[in-house]
Amino acid sequence: DAMVIQNPRYQVTQFGKPVTLSCSQTLNHNVMYWYQQKSSQAPKLLFHYYDKDFNNEADTPDNFQSRRPNTSFCFLDIRSPGLGDAAMYLCATSRVQGYEQYFGPGTRLTVT
């Protein structure tokens, strides 16, 4: 009964090589979020989509972009990963903004 699915669970990429992480949901929620969680730190919001409306956090680096082709899927693109981008990337959904969020298991990104 997976509700928020993230693939892959573990991703290794090379320094500077573009990488895409994916998230899908079976909840038909309107809002999808991407968080970054570095080792021993709390999750930090990168951006979110409310339907097709993209909302970027002010301090999210330009290196990070997102796409939401339909309600069910959302992608996180890292154009030129640096060593500092190694982290767990968490996708979450909520029915509407302000409601409780449901998180996926995360994708752990390693940059070599």
Add this chain to the structure above:
Amino acid sequence: DAKTTQPPSMDCAEGRAANLPCNHSTISGNEYVYWYRQIHSQGPQYIIHGLKNNETNEMASLIITEDRKSSTLILPHATLRDTAVYYCIVRGYNQGGKLIFGQGTELSVKP
């Protein structure tokens, strides 16, 4: 910036109640108190939320003080599977759904 203060760590004996405190002295009238937890290497999990009344669900109880400046999450019978980092988050419905995580409380349930 996080608007909450939590102890960094707590221990609890298995089968006993775990009481996790949270201070949110600057909470405003339209802001809710949310609790999430994150078990190691998993995504955060929603537990409960409340505005001013005490709330209970199948996972936990939330006690909010009358002045709303602090709250306590209660796990009535903690199990080893409740070992996790617990985040107390203050959020208003008009804040775009953003969750601002503080450092949370690392709860260790011991046999």
